Amino acid sequence: MFLSRFRSPRAVSAFAAAFLVLSVFGGPSPAHAQRIEPDFWGMHDNDWTTAPTVPVGAANFTTALTYWPNVETRKGRYDWTRLDQQVAGAETLGAQPMVLLGQTPRFHSARPRSADFTDFMPKIKAWKRWVTEVAKRYGTKIDYQIWPEPNIIQNWQGSPRQMATLTVVASKAIQKHAGKKARVVSPAVALRLASQRRWTVDYFKQSIGGVRVHRYVDAIAVDPFPEQAGTPEDSHAIVRGIRRELARIGVRKPIWSNEINYGVPGGGAVTTTEYSVAKQRSYVIRTYVLSAAARVQRTYWLGWFSNDTLAINMADSTGRALGPGKSYAVVHSWLNKTNFKRCATKKGMWVCTAKKGDEVRTIYWKRSGSATTTTPRSTIRVENQKGVVVSDGGRTTVRVTTRPVMVASRR
Numbered sequence: 001m002f003l004s005r006f007r008s009p010r011a012v013s014a015f016a017a018a019f020l021v022l023s024v025f026g027g028p029s030p031a032h033a034q035r036i037e038p039d040f041w042g043m044h045d046n047d048w049t050t051a052p053t054v055p056v057g058a059a060n061f062t063t064a065l066t067y068w069p070n071v072e073t074r075k076g077r078y079d080w081t082r083l084d085q086q087v088a089g090a091e092t093l094g095a096q097p098m099v100l101l102g103q104t105p106r107f108h109s110a111r112p113r114s115a116d117f118t119d120f121m122p123k124i125k126a127w128k129r130w131v132t133e134v135a136k137r138y139g140t141k142i143d144y145q146i147w148p149e150p151n152i153i154q155n156w157q158g159s160p161r162q163m164a165t166l167t168v169v170a171s172k173a174i175q176k177h178a179g180k181k182a183r184v185v186s187p188a189v190a191l192r193l194a195s196q197r198r199w200t201v202d203y204f205k206q207s208i209g210g211v212r213v214h215r216y217v218d219a220i221a222v223d224p225f226p227e228q229a230g231t232p233e234d235s236h237a238i239v240r241g242i243r244r245e246l247a248r249i250g251v252r253k254p255i256w257s258n259e260i261n262y263g264v265p266g267g268g269a270v271t272t273t274e275y276s277v278a279k280q281r282s283y284v285i286r287t288y289v290l291s292a293a294a295r296v297q298r299t300y301w302l303g304w305f306s307n308d309t310l311a312i313n314m315a316d317s318t319g320r321a322l323g324p325g326k327s328y329a330v331v332h333s334w335l336n337k338t339n340f341k342r343c344a345t346k347k348g349m350w351v352c353t354a355k356k357g358d359e360v361r362t363i364y365w366k367r368s369g370s371a372t373t374t375t376p377r378s379t380i381r382v383e384n385q386k387g388v389v390v391s392d393g394g395r396t397t398v399r400v401t402t403r404p405v406m407v408a409s410r411r
Contacts, residue, residue: 057094062258132176290352384405
C-alpha cells in the first residue's frame with residue numbers, strides 16, 4: 001500500500017494452464033529492430049534523492065511515497081515537498097520520472113469510513129482537480145500513470161468502467177494543462193491470474209463518450225510477475241500473451257513492464273525462494289534481453305533496495321550494488337543504444353542479436369543444462385554475465401549454460 005515503504009505485488013496464484021499453452025515462450029520472437037534507448041532502463045527506488053549507482057533512464061515512483069494521499073494531506077491542501085524532491089532526484093540522475101496518480105485520500109473516497117478507503121472511487125471533481133494540479137506543476141517533466149494494479153482487490157474495489165472513467169478524466173486534464181506531449185500511462189495491470197487478464201481485457205474494451213479508453217493512453221503498463229517459481233522466460237510469455245489478447249480487441253499500444261522481480265509469493269508475504277547470486281545475475285540479464293525481444297519500450301526493475309518479499313535484490317540496505325545490480329550494469333553495457341534484432345531458440349538455446357555500430361552482439365543462454373557454440377572468425381571478445389572478458393576474439397568454442405554470455409563480432 002502507499003503508506004508502506006514498499007508496496008509489494010499482490011498477485012498470488014499459479015498461471016492458468018491454457019494461457020501457458022497459448023504463450024509461445026519457447027519459440028522465436030518476431031523479427032524486428034528496436035532501438036534500445038536510455039529510458040528503456042527503468043528502476044524503482046524508495047528515495048530518488050539517493051540515486052542508484054547504475055545507469056537508469058526511467059524512474060518509477062511506485063515505492064517512493066508520492067501517491068495522491070501523500071500530497072493532498074488535507075482537503076484542497078497540497079504538500080509538494082517530497083514529490084518535488086523525488087522529481088529533482090530522478091532528473092539529476094538523468095532518469096525520466098513517472099508519478100502514480102492514485103490512490104484515494106479518505107476525504108475524497110466513496111467509502112471514507114472504510115479501512116480500505118484508498119481503494120474506492122474518488123469524487124470525480126476532486127480527481128480532476130488533483131490531476132490538474134500535478135499537470136500544471138510538472139508539465140512534460142514527468143510521465144503520468146493512472147493507478148497501481150486496479151485488477152487486484154486490495155488496490156481497487158471499483159469496476160473496470162469506473163477505472164476507465166478516471167483514465168479519461170485524467171488524460172484530458174493532462175493534455176490540457178501539461179500539453180499534448182505529456183505521456184499518459186494506463187493503470188498498471190497484474191497478469192499472473194486468468195481473472196486479472198480478463199479484467200485487463202474488460203478495461204480496455206470500455207468506451208467513454210463513444211471513444212475506447214486505450215485512445216486516451218500513450219502506453220500500457222503491465223506487471224508480468226510469473227508464479228513464484230517462474231523464470232524470465234515465463235514473464236516473457238506473459239507479455240507476449242497479453243499483447244496478443246489486446247490485439248484481438250484492436251488495442252495496439254506500446255507496452256511498458258512496470259514492475260518485475262522473481263520468487264514473489266504475493267500478498268506482501270516473505271519470499272521462501274532463494275537463488276544463488278549467479279542465478280540472480282542471470283535472471284536480471286535475461287529479463288532485460290527478453291524485454292527487448294518482446295518489444296517492450298521500458299522495463300522497471302523492482303527495485304534498487306533490499307526487501308524480503310523479493311528473491312532478487314540489486315542493492316543492499318545502504319544502496320550498495322550487489323551482484324545482480326552489477327549484472328544490470330553489464331546488460332546495460334551490452335544493449336544500450338543498440339538496434340535489437342530478435343531472439344530465437346535453437347535446441348533449447350536462446351540466441352538474441354543486437355547491433356551497435358560495426359559490432360554484432362549475440363547473447364546466448366539455456367534455461368537448463370548446457371551446450372556449446374562456435375563463435376565467428378570475426379569475434380572481437382566474449383563476455384560472461386559478470387562483464388568479464390573470457391576470450392579476446394577469433395573463432396572459439398563457448399560453453400552455454402543458464403548464465404548468459406555475450407559474443408561481440410564484426411558485421
